[in-house]
Amino acid sequence: MNTSSKPFVIIGMEATSMGHEWSPSTSADDEVIERARKGDLEAFKRLVFAYDRGLRMFAVRVVGNERTDDVLQETYLKAFRALKRRRGPNASVPGWFYRIVYNTCLDDVRRARRAPEEQLDISVEVVDQGTGPEETAMNRVALSNALAKLAPEYRAAVVLVDALGFQYAEAARILGLRRGTLASRLNHARTSLRRSLREYDTRAPS
Amino acid sequence: MLHTRSTRDDEIGAALRTLPVPPHSPDFFSRLETALESGSPPSKSPRGARGRARPILALAVTATLAAAAGAVATATVQAASDNSANRNAGAVNSSSVTTFEPSEDWNMILTTVDPSIPQDVAVVWVANVLFASEESTTGFPVNTIRNLPSDGIVMTVIGPREYTGETTFPAAKLPLTIDQGFCSSDEYETQPAPHVSKCLIDMMVGDKLLNVTVWFGTNVPSAALYEQANEELARLLIPEEI
Numbered sequence: 045m046n047t048s049s050k051p052f053v054i055i056g057m058e059a060t061s062m063g064h065e066w067s068p069s070t071s072a073d074d075e076v077i078e079r080a081r082k083g084d085l086e087a088f089k090r091l092v093f094a095y096d097r098g099l100r101m102f103a104v105r106v107v108g109n110e111r112t113d114d115v116l117q118e119t120y121l122k123a124f125r126a127l128k129r130r131r132g133p134n135a136s137v138p139g140w141f142y143r144i145v146y147n148t149c150l151d152d153v154r155r156a157r158r159a160p161e162e163q164l165d166i167s168v169e170v171v172d173q174g175t176g177p178e179e180t181a182m183n184r185v186a187l188s189n190a191l192a193k194l195a196p197e198y199r200a201a202v203v204l205v206d207a208l209g210f211q212y213a214e215a216a217r218i219l220g221l222r223r224g225t226l227a228s229r230l231n232h233a234r235t236s237l238r239r240s241l242r243e244y245d246t247r248a249p250s
Numbered sequence: 251m252l253h254t255r256s257t258r259d260d261e262i263g264a265a266l267r268t269l270p271v272p273p274h275s276p277d278f279f280s281r282l283e284t285a286l287e288s289g290s291p292p293s294k295s296p297r298g299a300r301g302r303a304r305p306i307l308a309l310a311v312t313a314t315l316a317a318a319a320g321a322v323a324t325a326t327v328q329a330a331s332d333n334s335a336n337r338n339a340g341a342v343n344s345s346s347v348t349t350f351e352p353s354e355d356w357n358m359i360l361t362t363v364d365p366s367i368p369q370d371v372a373v374v375w376v377a378n379v380l381f382a383s384e385e386s387t388t389g390f391p392v393n394t395i396r397n398l399p400s401d402g403i404v405m406t407v408i409g410p411r412e413y414t415g416e417t418t419f420p421a422a423k424l425p426l427t428i429d430q431g432f433c434s435s436d437e438y439e440t441q442p443a444p445h446v447s448k449c450l451i452d453m454m455v456g457d458k459l460l461n462v463t464v465w466f467g468t469n470v471p472s473a474a475l476y477e478q479a480n481e482e483l484a485r486l487l488i489p490e491e492i
Contacts (some may be wrong), residue, residue, distance in 0.1 A: 052488070089366060116278075117278070120286070121285050121286065205259075206259045209258065230259075
């Protein structure tokens with residue numbers, strides 16, 4: 045294993061400063077994946093760099109802000125260990141990462157359910173970032189509330205497909221569902237989100 | 251064969267993408283690097299450290315904004331998928347809130363939206379069907395119950411809560427079972443739909459009252475349906491200290 049490397053924190057800073065876009069189409073090249081598969085830690089960090097933004101966005105919506113760091117740490121460690129045994133085309137590596145993070149999220153949710161005093165908080169710390177009018181921030185509050193009312197499995201479905209842009213087939217593979225089940229969950233999640241947002245609209249002062 | 255096209259809801263997707271994604275904790279990558287190099291489990295983030303008491307409702311928005319929006323948390327919906335839940339746990343619960351560890355494919359809603367019930371009294375619903383989507387913001391899952399299929403079950407649990415009435419109720423024997431309750435079917439008062447039967451299990455837990463109602467989508471529940479309901483009742487977790 046190659047463990048000589050730059051401090052990892054630099055990668056995190058790069059990820060932020062470069063405004064790296066989260067998207068399932070974001071991918072590392074084959075050479076990096078092959079090196080990571082052989083245990084090259086530096087190459088693995090580059091994979092993390094390539095996928096972290098989207099995985100983080102996904103995990104935040106499923107388990108909440110406070111749990112996301114730990115879920116992602118666990119995800120990356122699992123992925124690093126499992127990558128060398130992984131079979132399948134490199135093109136499916138992003139989906140493979142999402143599947144690991146989803147399963148890790150569900151494990152976390154289950155642990156929280158077994159310890160009800162540790163209820164998950166999937167709220168979003170909504171602050172006015174100065175990017176729009178107050179109403180925009182309030183809309184985010186309403187959306188955050190609506191999302192929080194959905195079960196984690198439903199949040200995962202709607203975030204993967206609608207926010208992250210995965211095709212149904214890939215999203216179904218990630219979530220371990222049939223396409224029909226995925227479609228049903230999406231329908232439920234979208235209906236619920238739309239209703240909540242409409243309720244907000246009707247309550248909001250004109 | 252069901253065909254599902256990959257349709258995307260761009261409006262919802264765009265809205266979801268406006269939600270902020272908080273940055274990593276400052277030591278995120280250094281902790282990860284240490285874990286990767288050593289192969290040992292990553293140390294826990296101080297941010298996500300467990301053990302703190304958390305509000306049961308999963309919604310906590312920045313107070314000022316929440317107040318400004320006039321929209322505070324009312325309910326949280328959870329779909330269970332935990333095969334490994336401890337079936338023998340269904341008695342007392344170290345937390346202060348009544349809840350379930352529902353079986354796989356059962357769904358749960360914790361809610362405080364019924365204005366007739368004090369906010370500090372737990373209200374939890376579970377069902378082996380999906381709750382009607384609007385029910386998470388209502389006080390009672392009436393639409394889900396009215397539309398129960400013949401193998402459908404909904405349970406509603408209120409309490410334990412202070413009780414000062416004159417009616418006496420038996421002490422709860424945990425885990426609760428259907429045969430501890432009083433069942434009604436076929437044209438009983440307040441029947442939500444002609445095909446729906448119910449069993450009331452009102453029990454005292456200590457000096458507090460626990461109301462459990464089990465709704466079936468048939469007036470003649472089978473033994474298998476009762477068994478399924480009992481299995482789920484065994485997953486009810488009642489606060490240890492009430």
